[in-house]
Amino acid sequence: MIEQFKHFIRHGKQANKNSTAQNNITFENESKVPYYTEEKVDNDTAVARIVAEEREQRSKLPNYPGLERYRLLQKMGDGAFSNVYKATNVVTNEKVAIKVVRKRELNNAQERHLHRDMKPRATEVVFHDYYYLVLELLEGGELFHQIVRLTYFSEQLSRHVIVQVAEGIRYLHEEVGVVHRDIKPENLLFEPIPFIPSKVPKPNLFDEPKEDEGEFIPGVGGGGIGKVKIADFGLSKVVWNEQTMTPCGTVGYTAPEIVKDERYSKSVDMWALGCVLYTMLCGFPPFYDESIRDLTEKVAKGQYTFLSPWWDSISDSAKDLITHLLSVDPNKRYTINQFFEHPWVKDGFEVKSAVSFDSLAIYNTLNTPGDVPRRKDVISPGITLREALDVSCAVHRLEEESSKRRKIKIGGGGQKAGALNPFKKLNINLNEDDVSDDEPSLGEVLISNNASVNPITANESIKMKTGTRKVAGITTASAKNSKEGSKRFNFELNMDKATLLGRRRKAIAEPVGV
Ligand SMILES: Nc1ncnc2c1ncn2[C@@H]1O[C@H](COP(=O)(O)OP(=O)(O)OP(=O)(O)O)[C@@H](O)[C@H]1O
Numbered sequence: 001m002i003e004q005f006k007h008f009i010r011h012g013k014q015a016n017k018n019s020t021a022q023n024n025i026t027f028e029n030e031s032k033v034p035y036y037t038e039e040k041v042d043n044d045t046a047v048a049r050i051v052a053e054e055r056e057q058r059s060k061l062p063n064y065p066g067l068e069r070y071r072l073l074q075k076m077g078d079g080a081f082s083n084v085y086k087a088t089n090v091v092t093n094e095k096v097a098i099k100v101v102r103k104r105e106l107n108n109a110q111e112r113h114l115h116r117d118m119k120p121r122a123t124e125v126v127f128h129d130y131y132y133l134v135l136e137l138l139e140g141g142e143l144f145h146q147i148v149r150l151t152y153f154s155e156q157l158s159r160h161v162i163v164q165v166a167e168g169i170r171y172l173h174e175e176v177g178v179v180h181r182d183i184k185p186e187n188l189l190f191e192p193i194p195f196i197p198s199k200v201p202k203p204n205l206f207d208e209p210k211e212d213e214g215e216f217i218p219g220v221g222g223g224g225i226g227k228v229k230i231a232d233f234g235l236s237k238v239v240w241n242e243q244t245m246t247p248c249g250t251v252g253y254t255a256p257e258i259v260k261d262e263r264y265s266k267s268v269d270m271w272a273l274g275c276v277l278y279t280m281l282c283g284f285p286p287f288y289d290e291s292i293r294d295l296t297e298k299v300a301k302g303q304y305t306f307l308s309p310w311w312d313s314i315s316d317s318a319k320d321l322i323t324h325l326l327s328v329d330p331n332k333r334y335t336i337n338q339f340f341e342h343p344w345v346k347d348g349f350e351v352k353s354a355v356s357f358d359s360l361a362i363y364n365t366l367n368t369p370g371d372v373p374r375r376k377d378v379i380s381p382g383i384t385l386r387e388a389l390d391v392s393c394a395v396h397r398l399e400e401e402s403s404k405r406r407k408i409k410i411g412g413g414g415q416k417a418g419a420l421n422p423f424k425k426l427n428i429n430l431n432e433d434d435v436s437d438d439e440p441s442l443g444e445v446l447i448s449n450n451a452s453v454n455p456i457t458a459n460e461s462i463k464m465k466t467g468t469r470k471v472a473g474i475t476t477a478s479a480k481n482s483k484e485g486s487k488r489f490n491f492e493l494n495m496d497k498a499t500l501l502g503r504r505r506k507a508i509a510e511p512v513g514v
Pocket residue numbers: 076077078079080081082083084097099135136137138139141142186187189231232233234463467468
């Protein structure tokens with residue numbers, strides 16, 4: 001198999017530091033490659049200004065009616081319809097996270113996307129403008145940022161994280177019959193633990209610097225990461241047993257076709273679990289392409305590789321587990337119980353692949369910073385990890401929904417194994433020559449295709465479009481490209497979209513013959 005290096009990302013760390021709204025980085029133009037230069041001073045000033053503005057904004061925290069029992073301390077996150085704050089209960093002093101959901105925007109968005117053929121209703125008078133969700137506070141924040149910080153995780157730390165995520169999924173799938181449907185590093189939050197520097201420093205296998213992960217303490221954690229929990233159930237749904245009208249997972253005697261259906265729905269989370277594990281172990285996502293169309297195709301066909309040299313030192317057992325999780329056929333994909341039976345999870349078994357440190361040294365010599373081999377087709381750093389994982393999950397959710405619709409249409413009958421073809425539903429022609437310059441983004445396609453399906457799908461589509469701010473970026477970039485007459489979706493890197501690919505400063509090889 002010939003590896004085709006698709007693109008290289010140089011000095012990703014600097015890219016993340018330097019990028020600001022006015023300093024977007026594309027790699028199409030050499031002069032924009034973000035090396036430290038005299039521009040750095042300007043960038044530092046700009047960054048300092050942005051940080052100061054953000055601080056000031058945070059100091060002006062709103063007073064929400066009905067939330068008098070809590071004192072808001074800090075804004076921790078915001079979404080399309082909500083803000084999340086760190087707060088204290090003024091009576092008990094307990095620290096919590098409060099998600100404030102703006103009802104009106106949520107309703108308006110649903111109106112717009114659910115019933116586009118209907119005339120917009122007159123604005124209703126909303127007496128209670130917000131929903132409040134008081135949540136357990138996980139001070140560490142998103143796991144995503146820890147992967148960026150550490151570049152990639154050791155197998156031990158990856159296992160520590162993924163087992164906890166899987167325990168959460170097992171509870172959801174087996175005990176309450178809920179499918180999360182949006183498992184990704186930004187929806188995994190953690191409790192920080194004290195960092196203990198490594199007693200014996202680990203050798204740097206690659207040319208990029210990796211921050212010390214520190215000592216791992218079994219049962220506690222490592223790299224500053226302790227307990228990990230799943231957040232954001234915005235896309236989750238209950239998988240009902242239609243015969244007993246109870247959530248599935250609670251009933252033992254279920255007809256095979258219903259079990260199959262449940263398994264199908266739950267398999268979306270198992271796919272995502274595989275993507276998260278892959279990403280933690282190497283620092284870049286399993287499916288990646290500059291073009292959303294090509295990325296969608298790769299996800300649907302399950303085209304990924306254990307890219308050398310980054311995967312050479314990772315155990316065969318971990319690779320075997322990932323292979324079973326990233327099975328395109330949902331019927332063959334591991335269930336949560338199979339996950340826990342796998343030796344990598346059960347026994348913590350790690351057999352290092354036969355990787356020669358000499359070969360890595362040779363690789364490193366060939367790829368010293370500033371001397372990274374580049375091909376003519378080197379283009380922008382492409383879509384971010386967040387976007388890549390969003391597309392990966394969306395493709396499978398979409399397939400799950402459409403399989404249900406097909407079933408309803410044909411009056412039963414199962415999903416044919418491996419019959420994944422989201423492009424037909426998406427009306428996407430995979431021949432790139434036929435790609436229209438002003439084609440809609442995947443998010444827009446999802447919205448238009450699902451607009452009148454059901455509330456869950458529509459809600460999901462709205463999130464794709466606006467909730468994550470990611471697809472909005474895609475749309476903008478696509479419009480920009482159309483002016484330039486390019487057929488590629490190029491994206492710009494900025495701090496908000498810190499990319500793991502950047503940290504690995506790396507090439508993603510085009511999987512060949514998978
Ligand atoms: N329980 C929590 N503890 C600590 N931080 C949290 C908690 N819940 C959410 N956050 C922070 O707030 C951010 C946004 O939360 P969440 O993922 O629930 O909203 P969203 O999906 O971005 O928004 P929306 O639901 O409006 O689309 C998280 O990424 C995280 O940084």
